[in-house]
Structures are given as structure tokens and as C-alpha cells.
Ligand SMILES: Nc1ncnc2c1ncn2[C@@H]1O[C@H](COP(=O)(O)OP(=O)(O)OP(=O)(O)O)[C@@H](O)[C@H]1O
């Protein structure tokens with residue numbers, strides 16, 4: 001069957017691409033993937049997949065020639081690839097300039113400072129000695145971050161003392177990666193807001209959620225209709241404007257007393273928005289597609305009072321959670337598995353439970369995850 005309209009290309013074929021496909025099907029969008037391997041989660045389910053490295057400028061440029069709009073499954077797009085994409089005819093959503101900010105924590109910090117958006121006290125340095133001085137000025141404990149290249153907490157270290165700091169920053173100095181030294185925020189909780197924006201600046205801001213990270217990996221997301229947060233919504237809107245967003249973006253925030261500080265942004269669908277598939281009238285994935293095509297934004301009315309999403313991380317026995325689906329006692333758990341090979345600690349999927357009360361949703365979601373992975377609910381989340 002021939003397709004009409006706009007061809008969307010997605011670079012990368014992980015779980016975000018896979019969930020974008022799910023959202024594209026009812027709209028019958030013409031979608032193509034560039035996957036590193038035919039084993040990638042999204043490549044496994046989508047016939048219009050081309051195999052080629054998302055890091056190879058030639059492969060990406062050839063792929064983009066077949067698309068009208070190009071979007072991304074991750075923001076770590078190498079500069080040579082961005083340069084080639086900018087020179088091509090396909091429209092990039094988000095734009096190359098937005099991606100250059102999103103993939104670099106130093107550029108994020110500089111841009112937010114320029115617009116006087118609240119963030120942790122920080123210094124950007126290039127040497128171990130510089131980091132040592134910065135940490136002394138800011139005061140221990142500090143959070144040390146690689147300006148780029150990290151994800152899931154890799155590239156972030158909490159340093160309690162100079163000894164700990166020096167162990168971390170020597171490697172960064174050697175690799176010539178700028179080092180961000182920032183105050184370790186004594187926070188009450190972490191929250192995240194998803195925001196969508198199209199080229200015309202039409203913006204929708206999803207209700208805030210609370211996220212819990214353990215060892216830098218997001219484990220649980222809680223949505224409670226009662227916990228609206230207007231200030232977080234305003235910050236999300238401002239951040240989307242200043243980065244010139246097209247598509248959806250997550251903004252991660254630290255809440256400390258009455259203060260909200262920006263941790264970072266990710267200019268793509270994000271783990272902290274997975275609950276929107278069930279809990280909100282329009283999922284973050286559909287909203288991303290709508291925004292990049294400049295279609296009218298979908299409603300973001302909540303469909304439930306509360307929802308909890310828990311990530312399914314590979315268990316220590318290496319068992320594939322698919323093997324345990326039959327053990328789930330309740331069908332009221334929405335399971336999303338990403339088609340990835342099981343490995344200890346790897347994000348293999350998530351489950352979402354919705355209902356009237358967050359605690360009760362969390363209880364049911366964790367029971368399901370314990371069954372799927374044979375791992376216990378962490379102490380700090382009980
Ligand atoms: N200044 C800080 N003070 C206290 N904790 C922090 C600070 N910066 C980061 N953290 C903790 O480390 C986690 C990971 O940090 P960050 O989000 O910057 O890393 P990342 O690897 O880019 O994450 P992601 O998985 O979202 O890509 C945060 O969610 C938070 O729990």
C-alpha cells in the first residue's frame with residue numbers, strides 16, 4: 001500500500017521508538033526507523049526499518065533523504081551526524097540547536113543561568129585542580145557530572161570529600177570532558193514534568209509526577225491528581241521556550257522546601273512520562289508525533305486520580321520477564337516489555353497501575369514487578 005502525507009524517520013530503535021510506533025499506528029502515520037541492529041526493540045516489530053549505525057553520518061544522511069521529518073529515540077546524536085542532518089532537506093524535530101543543548105549539561109546550565117531559571121549552585125571546570133577549588137567554594141558534599149556522554153546515572157557521582165572527588169575527576173580531565181561541580185541538593189523529592197511544543201509554540205504541560213532514582217536509575221514514577229504543581233509547570237514552559245523545543249521534553253526538578261531547582265532536560269519522550277499511556281487522555285508518544293507534525297495537540301486531561309509506573313529491570317537470575325507473565329495474578333497491571341534481551345539491571349520494560357490512591361497503585365505495581373523479575377521492592381520504596 002502506498003502512503004500519503006509526511007514520512008517520519010526515527011533515528012534509533014530502542015523502547016522509545018517502539019512506543020512511538022504504538023502511538024503512530026492508529027494515526028496511520030508513515031514511519032521509518034534507522035536501527036543499529038535488527039534485534040533492537042523497535043526494529044523487531046516494524047517492517048519499515050533500515051539497518052545502519054545511528055552514529056554513522058553517511059548512513060544517517062542516506063536515511064534522512066527518505067524522510068520529511070526526522071526525530072530521535074535518544075539525544076546523544078554525535079556532532080558529525082547533526083552537521084550532515086542539518087545540511088539535508090528533512091526537517092529535524094527537535095532541531096539540531098535544541099539537541100546540542102540537550103546533550104550537554106554544561107550548555108543546559110549556561111542557558112538556564114542566562115534566563116535566570118533556578119538550578120543548583122555550580123561551577124564548570126576542566127581540570128582536577130579546578131574541580132577541587134570549585135568543591136571547596138561550594139562545600140561538600142557535591143555532585144560531580146560529566147558535561148556529556150552520561151545516562152542512567154553513569155556520568156554522575158556524589159562526592160563526600162576531596163579524596164572521593166579526586167578519584168572521579170582525574171579520569172574526566174584526562175578525557176578532556178568538562179566537569180560540572182554542583183551543590184548536592186538536600187531534596188525532599190524529585191519531580192518531573194513532560195511538556196510538548198510545536199513549531200508554532202503551541203505548548204501543553206502534563207501534570208507533574210514524583211520520580212525515584214536509585215543509584216541514578218529511575219525506578220518508580222507516581223502520578224497523583226491532587227499534587228498539581230504550577231511552579232513546575234511554569235518552569236517546564238519556560239525551559240521549552242528557551243531551548244526552542246519541537247516535540248516533547250522532560251524536565252527533571254529537585255524539590256527542596258519551597259524551592260524548585262532544575263536538574264536537567266531530555267528533549268524526547270522520557271521514562272518519567274510512561275504513565276501517560278494509561279493515565280492521561282493523550283500519551284507523551286502521541287503528543288510527540290502531534291507536535292513534530294504540527295497537528296493540534298491532544299488533550300492532557302488525567303483519566304485517573306492516581307497512577308504508578310515501576311520499571312522492570314532484569315533480575316539477577318537473568319530470566320526473561322516474558323517467561324513469568326503467566327504468573328501475574330492480576331490483569332489490572334499494564335505491562336510494557338521492550339523486546340530486549342534480559343540482563344541483570346537492564347531496563348527491560350515497565351508496568352503501570354492506575355486507581356484511586358498512589359500507595360495502593362504502588363503496592364500492586366511492585367507486586368507485579370517482583371513476580372516478573374524475582375527481585376524485591378527496594379527498602380527505600382516501601
Ligand atoms: N546536584 C544534585 N544533588 C543531589 N542529587 C543529584 C544532583 N544531581 C544529580 N543527582 C542525582 O543523580 C541522579 C542522576 O542525575 P542526572 O539526572 O543528572 O543523570 P543522568 O545520568 O543524566 O540521568 P538520566 O538517567 O535521567 O539520563 C538524579 O536523578 C539525582 O537523583
Ligand SMILES: [Mg+2]
Nearest residue numbers: 153252263264
Ligand atoms: Mg536525569
